[in-house]
Amino acid sequence: MVSREYAGDLVGDLAGLLFHKDRRAAAERYNTIFAEPAFDLDWWDAAKDPGKRAYERYLQLLPRISACDIATDLRELVALHEQATVVDTHLGALLTVQINLVLGTLLEATSNSEVEAAKQELLEGSAVGAYILTELGHGSDLPGLETTATFDPADGGSFVIHTPTATAIKYMPTTAAPPVPGVARFGIVFARLIVDGVKQGNYPFLVRLVDRDGTIRPGITIRPMPEKPAIGMDNSLTRFDHVRVGREALVSHTGTTIDDDGRLNAPISRDNQVWRAIARVRLGRLCISAMAAAISRAALSVALQHATQRDIPSMDGGRIALADLRAHNARLLEVAADTYVASAAVELAIDAFENAGDDEHANEITDLVSLTKYLTTTTALGVTSEVRDRLGAQGMFAHNRIVEFRALRDAAATAEGDSYVIALQAAYRRMIAWENPAHGRPGASAEVCDTDSPEAWLDWLNARETYLQRRARETYDTTAGSRQERWDRAGNVALEAAAAGTANHAARALADRAQQLPEPARQVAEDLVVLFAVRQAIAHSGALLFDGPLPKLGRSLIEIREELLARLAPHLGAIVEAFELPPTLVRSGFGTGSETFVTKHSAALNNS
Incomplete structure (x- = not known):
């Protein structure tokens, strides 16, 4: 059964694992703003003219924030994009243009009368x-x-x-x-x-x-x-x-x-x-990466609301909530593990950007942000697709947000540089710069990979990345023909290598931070990391069968996965609530407390 009583501050500990303290503080401030009536909307009217509504909300938001300070503070900028997107995907998309790209460019430009006039009009809302x-x-x-x-x-x-x-x-x-x-x-x-x-x-x-x-x-x-x-x-x-x-x-x-x-x-x-x-585009990619991770978290928040309110007949008699049904909660836990890793990747990219100093235009930063965007938009595709299916008929309606989240994910995959294309560009540069760290066949840890061996799984993720980088570079170096012909042959493997590296480093960062947590948060976090690695092994081991590093196992991957899912199932509520997305932010057709989707639909019919 999904527990609603958490030992210690499990939700708070997991939230601290996911988010920098400054980002949590900024998010809380924006949550307060977005809880105001100006940003409320009757769920029955949610789909009416969303583009116009986004502009109206943007103009209502402007006097409530310090736009210039936000545009020049990376964590504030990211937090605003994340929280606004959860409230209104159309508003989030509009903010990427108005606050980051346009205002950010004007603030960085050398001041003159044209720049100052445009800036003033933008800030007072007389122009966009x-x-x-x-x-x-x-x-x-x-x-x-x-x-x-x-x-x-x-x-x-x-x-x-x-x-x-x-x-x-x-x-x-x-x-x-x-x-x-x-x-x-x-x-x-x-x-x-x-x-x-x-x-x-x-x-x-x-x-x-x-x-x-x-x-x-x-x-x-x-x-x-x-x-x-x-x-x-x-x-x-x-x-x-x-x-x-x-x-x-x-x-x-x-x-x-x-x-x-x-x-x-x-x-x-x-x-x-x-x-x-176009320096602000790189920041825009980072904001969009964060937005993609945010809609993964928001989709899971809606899924948890649905799963705790919807029940079905139990095979043992009576009825059972979907949240307590293994066939249902297992699918949510698997994409929750992916979402935790994607969220960690965003934090890594923010840290790298903040620490870049005068070198923020370097290709290394560009490539890290590009690959982070590729990871988070790919993750959001999987999460929103899974959640839409788990919601059944409820998932098809705009007021339950999933179709909007999926649409934003699709837009995010293209905005500020097509995720696939920019990831290929980054993969090429990483392949060319790669230096072989060792000779011979890369091997994972000698330790058996099982439910309680996160280090062994992290070693395997690292070994897989190294193997793919080696294969990509060897393929490129040994292929005859033009540079384009050589890249055509090596490109797919190079992209796999670069994507594996992004996921590997994010999982490692998550595991390292988990070590600082008290129990039971540490165990829950490590189980999520291991579940992510197991999913990677199930998805990608086939490509390693000839000469690649396979995880050393003492039992089947299926058995390991099922044990992890059984351990994590009671904590599904805490895992999702750690996203710190209150119902006042993720407004949907699902109620809270005594108000459920059934009572809301019934009331809507009575008021028709």
Whole structure:
């Protein structure tokens, strides 16, 4: 039976395992804001015009937060994205653009009258922004952007923003007129700077798009895209026809300017120039990684509400709650283990970013964030799919959130760089940089891997990563042909290696932190780590059969898994409640206390 009485502070101990204390404090503050009536919604009306509702909620949120402080504090920024996403996935998606990408870029830019005016309008809610990067023909290949910003020295100097080809049409959300009256729109448009006929790389330019009365500025064509089901983001096609903007529209964080003689001053460094120009995208990837982990936690929170309220006939007579049924709680425990590891991966990425200092633009940080996004979005896909099925008919409705969580996961997999593509890019760099730590066949620990040997399982995860890295590099080095042909042969294994490494390091971090916990939290945490490793072994051992490291076993993986599930089943409630997502945050058709989904549905019918 799932226990509702926890020894000691099991929930608090597990929450401390998952989240940094500063992040927990920030989340609690945001939870207080989102519990206010302004963010409440009758569950029966949950699916009505979510895109417009997100803008309305964003404008209600602005005066309640210190947006500038949040945009410059990584843990505050991540916590806001996580909690807002749980409240309203559409609001969470909107915040990634407004607070991180747009406001963050303006705060980092060298101050001038254009920047200060846009910043003031954004903070007071009289305008919203757009981050206009991706083009119809250019997604993750950012150096290939075709939109141009040509410097014209005549009449004091200006830039001419232009879309030269059909593939250069901008293909981004939040460029059209906002769905709320009286709010203007400006964009931070990324274009190839051309000075005196010489291409200088991609730079951001501040461009006014739509006036407060909804009028689109001259030279700009914007057409909203058809609906994106279940995610209220207003994507549009945007084209610029020789749109002229002033010299102060160039908003480089390095203070780049064009002087009176037409010379480029303080250009963005050519070393990793694209990433330096779009520095906020890397932060955006980290926020989206956290959002994906948050929706995994939120989906499990809804699943626990459902499992404790829904009962079925027991084979022993009477009725049994789904939460106490092994066939049900086992599936939730398995994806809960994945969710704990994904959450730990986000914490590792935040720590690495904070400790990077002046080296935050290094490829190592980019790759870590990219692979974290790949892990968390892949995990969220598995979690939301599992939970949707476990909820049965209840899982199909927007008011129970799972379809919205799944839709956000799908959007997150593409936003700020396609998760698969950027993971491949990171895997390639890791493969090329990899150095063989030892010769011969990698072996796991000599210790038997069982329910109470987390170190042996961690050794096996490490051995698997090493083996895959070796196989990828050997395949690349021994394949004849061009670089593309060699990568085509090695790419799949290299991605497996990089993904295994991300999961391996996150599981290790989780296990290390578990050692600091009192009982029974330490045992529960270690059981979750071992369950994760067992699931990895079941899923991937087939690929290791010829010459790879297999875990040393004294009994079958199935027996080990079943024992772990039996040990963890009584703690399912605590494992999920450690996510610290109160019902006032995860609003759904499931009630709390004496209010259940049955009483809520009955009341809705009576009030019809």
